[in-house]
Amino acid sequence: MTTLGLDTSNYTTSAAVFDGAEGINTGKLLEVRPGERGLRQSDALFQHVKALPERMEELRSRGALSDDIAAVAASTRPRAVEGSYMPCFRAGESLGRSVAAILGVPFFAVSHQQGHLAAAAWSAGRMELLDKPFLAWHLSGGTTELLHVEPEGANVRARRVGGTTDISAGQLIDRAGVLLGLSFPAGKALDEMWKPSEAAGGFSVKVREMEFSLSGVENQVKDMVERGGDPAEVAGFVFTTVSDTVRRATAEAQERFPGLPLLCSGGVASNRRLRYVLTRSCQGIFAQGEYSADNAMGVAILAHRMMG
Numbered sequence: 001m002t003t004l005g006l007d008t009s010n011y012t013t014s015a016a017v018f019d020g021a022e023g024i025n026t027g028k029l030l031e032v033r034p035g036e037r038g039l040r041q042s043d044a045l046f047q048h049v050k051a052l053p054e055r056m057e058e059l060r061s062r063g064a065l066s067d068d069i070a071a072v073a074a075s076t077r078p079r080a081v082e083g084s085y086m087p088c089f090r091a092g093e094s095l096g097r098s099v100a101a102i103l104g105v106p107f108f109a110v111s112h113q114q115g116h117l118a119a120a121a122w123s124a125g126r127m128e129l130l131d132k133p134f135l136a137w138h139l140s141g142g143t144t145e146l147l148h149v150e151p152e153g154a155n156v157r158a159r160r161v162g163g164t165t166d167i168s169a170g171q172l173i174d175r176a177g178v179l180l181g182l183s184f185p186a187g188k189a190l191d192e193m194w195k196p197s198e199a200a201g202g203f204s205v206k207v208r209e210m211e212f213s214l215s216g217v218e219n220q221v222k223d224m225v226e227r228g229g230d231p232a233e234v235a236g237f238v239f240t241t242v243s244d245t246v247r248r249a250t251a252e253a254q255e256r257f258p259g260l261p262l263l264c265s266g267g268v269a270s271n272r273r274l275r276y277v278l279t280r281s282c283q284g285i286f287a288q289g290e291y292s293a294d295n296a297m298g299v300a301i302l303a304h305r306m307m308g
Helices: 043-061 088-105 112-123 127-132 169-179 187-193 217-224 232-257 270-283 298-307
Strands: 002-008 012-018 023-029 069-077 105-110 132-138 144-152 155-164 262-265 284-286
Touching: 002 043, 002 088, 002 112, 012 043, 012 232, 012 298, 023 043, 023 298, 043 088, 043 155, 043 270, 069 112, 069 127, 069 155, 069 298, 088 105, 105 112, 105 298, 112 127, 112 144, 112 155, 112 262, 112 298, 127 298, 132 187, 132 232, 144 232, 155 298, 169 187, 169 217, 169 232, 187 232, 232 270, 270 284
Parallel strands: 002 069, 069 105, 132 262, 262 284
Antiparallel strands: 002 012, 012 023, 132 144, 144 155
């Protein structure tokens, strides 16, 4: 039995298939004009509509689309909470419902965040996490949330218990990269710019009850760049600050919810410094790089679980 998953986030068009054990994901970043720090939803939606047929064709060329697709799923909103909505997810939902109707198979709607958690657990070889409570970070371009996650049937229910109160860690990283002349999104390029061999100081962000603000850090980054700061030092400052802040919020959560494993998902979770810090200090469980970034694998996995 194979399931098809679709995810049309704000910056990546993805399609994936999953057979219960293995899967194939194909994704493509949306195009952002040089110097800009994001896309309007109308532009993102238009690009998804163009890119989805290409993603499906790529799956077919890799032998991943078969005649035994038993269900289709798509991420239809950012998070599974009331009021969570972004137009770009309508592209994947529309195609998913159409394919399911043509094939005469069930369609399942999940959230982008639930897909991230499922993909991270599978990629880390820890699928059993989805069947018991755990802590999780969703660290992406638009989200920095510390979650308490519990099973909800074949899916999971995530409750926010901490995180940023203003800009996300991903936004801080992307904006720092753009200030340094990197293309948006800038996370991967900024990570490559960072030199682990060089000690980098950060800023001690105030963490209270697992909540924190990163807007002040952005102002400091702007000042560093305007004063001609070395790009590698700027990158180190950003990643050291983010890693230390996330670590301290995690420590508070592990005191409040003792004994729960920690799963880290989202594109920012692929950063080398963050992985080192959370693995060493908090026993963090991380997805493989491809499945930290936006992908449709988790959506396909959840569809397979929902089929029973």
